[in-house]
Amino acid sequence: MGIFETLSxxxxxxxxxxxxxxxxxxxxxxxxxxxxxxxxxSVVLLLIAVILVIFGPGAPAAALFDGAxxxxxxxxxxxxxxxxxxxxxxxxxxxxxxxxxxxRPEYPVLIVLAAFGMSLMVSATDLISLYMGVETQSLALxxxxxxxxxSRRSTEAGLKYFVLxxxxxxxxxxxxSLIYGFTGATSFEAIAAASKTTESNIGLVIGLVFLISGxxxxxxxxxxxxxxxxxxxxxxxxxxxxxxxAPKLAAMALFTRTMVTSFPGxxxxxxxxxxxxxxxxxxxxxxxxIVQTNIKRLMAYSSIGHMGYALIGLAAGTATxxxxxxxxxxxxxxxxxxxxxxxxxxxxxxxxxENIADLSGLxxxxxxxALILTVLMFSLAGIPFTAGFFGKWYIFVAAVQSDLIWLAxxxxxxxxxxAYYYLRIIWYMWFDEPAPAFERDVGPVLRxxxxxxxxxxxxxxxxxMGPLRQAAENAAASLF
Numbered sequence: 495m496g497i498f499e500t501l502s503x504x505x506x507x508x509x510x511x512x513x514x515x516x517x518x519x520x521x522x523x524x525x526x527x528x529x530x531x532x533x534x535x536s537v538v539l540l541l542i543a544v545i546l547v548i549f550g551p552g553a554p555a556a557a558l559f560d561g562a563x564x565x566x567x568x569x570x571x572x573x574x575x576x577x578x579x580x581x582x583x584x585x586x587x588x589x590x591x592x593x594x595x596x597x598r599p600e601y602p603v604l605i606v607l608a609a610f611g612m613s614l615m616v617s618a619t620d621l622i623s624l625y626m627g628v629e630t631q632s633l634a635l636x637x638x639x640x641x642x643x644x645s646r647r648s649t650e651a652g653l654k655y656f657v658l659x660x661x662x663x664x665x666x667x668x669x670x671s672l673i674y675g676f677t678g679a680t681s682f683e684a685i686a687a688a689s690k691t692t693e694s695n696i697g698l699v700i701g702l703v704f705l706i707s708g709x710x711x712x713x714x715x716x717x718x719x720x721x722x723x724x725x726x727x728x729x730x731x732x733x734x735x736x737x738x739x740a741p742k743l744a745a746m747a748l749f750t751r752t753m754v755t756s757f758p759g760x761x762x763x764x765x766x767x768x769x770x771x772x773x774x775x776x777x778x779x780x781x782x783x784i785v786q787t788n789i790k791r792l793m794a795y796s797s798i799g800h801m802g803y804a805l806i807g808l809a810a811g812t813a814t815x816x817x818x819x820x821x822x823x824x825x826x827x828x829x830x831x832x833x834x835x836x837x838x839x840x841x842x843x844x845x846x847x848e849n850i851a852d853l854s855g856l857x858x859x860x861x862x863x864a865l866i867l868t869v870l871m872f873s874l875a876g877i878p879f880t881a882g883f884f885g886k887w888y889i890f891v892a893a894v895q896s897d898l899i900w901l902a903x904x905x906x907x908x909x910x911x912x913a914y915y916y917l918r919i920i921w922y923m924w925f926d927e928p929a930p931a932f933e934r935d936v937g938p939v940l941r942x943x944x945x946x947x948x949x950x951x952x953x954x955x956x957x958x959m960g961p962l963r964q965a966a967e968n969a970a971a972s973l974f
């Protein structure tokens with residue numbers, strides 16, 4: 495493949511990285527007063543990247559840079575959602591950052607660079623490019639977590655995320671070095687061939703365990719979840735909204751591609767490990783969230799539990815499981831962005847509030863807000879006929895088809911337990927005495943995001959579920 499043909503496949507990434515550098519330079523010269531203009535420019539960049547992915551060269555698949563990256567239906571599916579979620583995250587941040595005097599031009603540029611790293615992650619087909627994508631994303635996220643430099647909580651969140659992130663990178667690199675040592679290859683295709691022919695796989699499996707540990711940190715799966723509650727609570731709320739959506743999808747897509755394309759020969763060794771991590775994540779998410787009073791910490795434990803459900807699909811190790819992961823993560827991104835839009839709407843004259851008790855009696859003080867949040871909580875809980883229910887349905891079906899019936903049963907029980915803390919929020923809103931009302935002037939972006947997310951959870955979903963399922967199945971098929 496010639497250099498120009500290669501670059502045509504990498505055009506979305508080139509647009510993002512060149513555009514981000516241009517916006518950063520513009521922000522330096524124009525100063526902090528240009529924050530809104532830089533944000534709009536960043537959103538335009540991300541939307542252009544979405545269009546380029548959808549209307550790309552059109553080839554079934556292409557290997558770039560000597561097989562380090564692969565452009566296929568799987569990567570395209572993930573990139574569209576990642577770029578769209580990043581654009582929405584920037585738009586949601588505008589009012590909050592302005593109100594907290596955090597409106598600086600580097601904020602949207604960091605999100606664009608993080609999205610660029612995620613794009614590399616979902617296309618990576620080599621251990622070296624995998625690490626490069628992960629660290630490109632992570633470096634931007636470390637800065638975003640500590641973006642509010644005057645806040646002790648935000649600085650602590652960024653430092654904690656950086657230190658634990660460095661530890662996870664060490665685990666990932668050590669595992670990658672062991673895999674290279676025992677297979678003599680870094681490309682996923684060559685590792686897969688070696689894993690099928692090697693007589694003794696003990697060294698490979700040990701390396702694989704370390705690699706899984708590093709990737710599990712990136713999706714905040716238990717027992718590698720310890721950073722999540724503190725970072726979610728300490729980081730500025732729009733940053734937390736971004737953390738909970740696009741990076742989780744990118745990391746889960748990378749996790750899925752790595753496991754099913756690199757290690758099919760040792761699936762009997764890694765399948766139980768993924769299953770145990772899934773169980774631990776669901777348990778931590780279900781039980782730890784029950785005692786939370788801060789809604790951002792509750793959403794942190796909620797995300798840990800949801801990653802456990804997604805890992806059930808990965809544990810299946812089949813095309814059906816991979817497509818179920820994509821469907822589930824797509825729905826999860828929509829639910830979470832809507833939920834954080836509602837959290838950003840929890841604002842009074844004194845500033846933002848994060849206590850769950852502050853939602854008391856919301857039905858009486860702001861009924862549309864209460865209806866939106868109720869729908870989103872029902873979907874997060876997986877109540878039948880919501881999007882969250884359909885996402886879990888596909889995950890559990892994939893597990894049953896792979897003879898992991900016990901894992902599906904554990905998932906059902908964990909889902910029933912986790913429903914308690916979602917329904918508790920609904921109880922506060924509809925049956926408790928009203929707390930002081932929130933401000934109603936939250937801006938059109940937050941209001942539109944919340945309404946759109948809530949609508950996608952119910953009847954509108956019927957229109958999109960068929961195309962979503964078909965796109966996810968096509969994407970998963972490109973891995974096998």
